[in-house]
Amino acid sequence: MPFLSIVNVSKRFGDIVALEDVTLDINEGEIIGLLGENGSGKSTLAKIIYGVYVPDKGHVTLYKDGIPQHVFFTSPRDAIKHGIVMISQRPQLVEEISAVDNITLFLGVSPHIARKIVESTLNRFNIELNLEKTVNTLSYTEKQFVELVKALSYKPKLLIVDEATTYLPKDVRVRFYEVLKMFTSLGGSVLFVTHKIPEALVVCDRIAVLRKGKLVGLFSKGEGVSIDVVRKAMFSEISRRVQPSKAVEGFYGKSSEILRFEDLVVLDDYGRKAVDGASLSVSKGLIVAVIGIAGNGQRELCEGLAGLRKAVGGKIILDNEDITFLGAAERISKGLHYIPEDPFRDGVVLDLTIAENLRLFHKGRISGEIIAKVLEDLKVYPLNPELKVYKLSGGNVQKISIARLRLSKPKCTVVYNPTRMLDETSSNLVKSMLRDLASNNVGVLLVSEDIDEVLDVADEIAVISRGKIVKSFIATEPSIREEIEKAMTLYA
Ligand SMILES: Nc1ncnc2c1ncn2[C@@H]1O[C@H](COP(=O)(O)OP(=O)(O)O)[C@@H](O)[C@H]1O
Ligand SMILES: [Mg+2]
Structure with missing residues (x-):
């Protein structure tokens, strides 16, 4: 049974289509993976569920006792009230106070009650952690565990984990996954966002794949899903290292x-x-x-x-x-x-044309042919040097600003x-x-x-x-x- 459904959700940022018509159920008691390469829209989807962004189209539905209700979260506070908590790559803790005080703040209860709740969370999930230390004395790993304990102490229905484990050491990651599995075995749901396929295969019951904002694959564990299958869905073409590094020992040290x-x-x-x-x-x-x-x-x-x-x-x-x-x-x-x-x-200067932007920091003259050649090399589209830059998409603007470097020879x-x-x-x-x-x-x-x-x-x-x-x-x-x-x- 779904806990939550994402229904026909689209989201743009200016010209960038971050999500396009995404529909996905998150079931009770499952860990569902959300995979995709960088920029594919994973965090945007997570943030829509968490009330950080409002979708341009579509909506989120929650099921209360099996009855669907449209919800319009306009802040994480709304989402949290409905039992949704997110942890991300970067710990969101107040550095100057203790871990347990952070959790007390988050739970919004008295310190005495918070301590009891936290203790029971630690017991329930078999986590050992000293929560009396001030956050700024903790390691990154410890902070991420504080985030986990904080989230679980709230007794959420859905826990969103957005790349929160990506940079944890391997043995710690395994421990983190164990806790997530315990949480879902108790009926909770996890949306596990990552770009690491092996991680997802170990942790998730199902895997959803985003590519350029579209949901392009949905796989269930045990149905022949492998690294290769997920990778094919994630990438339109398998990307490789651009060029071998030339930092051989000989070169390094000689250069000035x-x-x-x-x-x-x-x-x-x-x-x-x-x-x-x-x-x-x-x-x-x-x-x-x-x-x-x-x-x-x-x-x-x-x-x-x-x-x-x-x-x-x-x-x-x-x-x-x-x-x-x-x-x-x-x-x-x-x-x-x-x-x-x-x-x-x-x-860039948005009100100037492509050509004017390219000439901006250049000391000498740049001919029209050179500009045409640069734009062609960079596959800037549309290929019109007289177009004002504000009419271009983000990617093309980025290319212009890098093209300028090539011409101005810094x-x-x-x-x-x-x-x-x-x-x-x-x-x-x-x-x-x-x-x-x-x-x-x-x-x-x-x-x-x-x-x-x-x-x-x-x-x-x-x-x-x-x-x-x-x-x-x-x-x-x-x-x-x-x-x-x-x-x-x-x-x-
Ligand atoms: N606040 C924002 N403003 C403008 N563009 C954004 C914003 N957030 C995300 N994007 C763009 O939306 C696309 C999807 O980003 P994101 O959801 O962060 O991807 P992922 O988490 O899969 O790496 C990217 O092209 C990104 O640059
Ligand atoms: Mg992200």
Whole structure:
């Protein structure tokens, strides 16, 4: 019997179709997997169920004693009232108070009653966890378990797990799954969102697959479902590493440094140190990636380097020159360019045409032919240089802002989550462009929250956690993924 039905749900963000006509039941007592590659719409669907977004079309139906009721959640508070709780990749805890106080706040009961509830949750699910410690002393793994205990203590009917286990160490993941299974055996439902197929095959009773916002497959356990079957549904074409890395030991070390930051401190919008003493060096001709769980200072690092946020400590050196106190425009003219995550926000000038945008930071003349060639190479559509940029879709705008780099020949570029808004074909194109820039001796600093993107193109990989670079790797050994994931969560 379904607990909840998603019925003909569609959701767009501007030109991006995040979900298109998705219909799916979540049954009582099942773990249903929601799979899809990055950008396929998983989190959007999860957030619609959780009341973060309202769908453009369609609705969510809840079944109370078998009787369907349309619900229109306009906030997570509404969803929580109806027994739906979500945990995601990033812990949503108040850092300065204890774990148990966090849970007390969430449950909205007296501390005395909260303690009793929490104790019974720990017993029921056989979880060992010290909840008296202040959250900011806990490891990432511990925090995710606090989130789990917090959610379960509420006695939800549906638990949405959006990539919350993706970065946990393997043995801990197994423990987490055991708890989810116990929860469903007691009648609860789990929507398990992941892009990892093996994980889903172990955990889920059924697997739903999204591709570009559409539900393209629904599989039940034991009906011949395998990694291959799910992978075929997830990807229109099997994606590969864009190009082999050239960070062989010989190359590494010989190349000269183009960008360096030292003990950099940059504040977030609330005045907290989002970048807190980070240091890293980028060499000409290499793609250096900074990877971390979302919210560990990536945005502030990028904006600090681009001159959109002040550095309140440390220094930034571009080609042997201290640029720490230069403004954004001066940094561009010195050869440091920035491609933001959201190209509509600061990537392009929307009221200018494609051609005008491409000429914007270019010192000499650029002929119409060159522009036509660039647009063709990048498969920008429509192929009309005189079109105003605001008429293009997000993916095409992102391509324009990267195309500009190719023409303006910077010394170094900082790129933030460049493929987040793109489909697979455009993503691969952008990744080859980054590779192309590096082979033209540009230093590329790729700041990303997507480990697959990073493993695809980077020559060196640095891990950012709580605003510090905590570890770095040369992208040669195939086994680095696990080590990187470990470093990402160690202090997060
Ligand atoms: N708040 C938003 N504003 C604009 N675009 C968004 C927003 N949230 C998601 N998107 C876009 O919608 C698509 C689906 O994103 P998402 O649901 O986060 O995918 P997934 O969780 O599968 O990686 C992507 O193209 C993404 O860039
Ligand atoms: Mg997601």
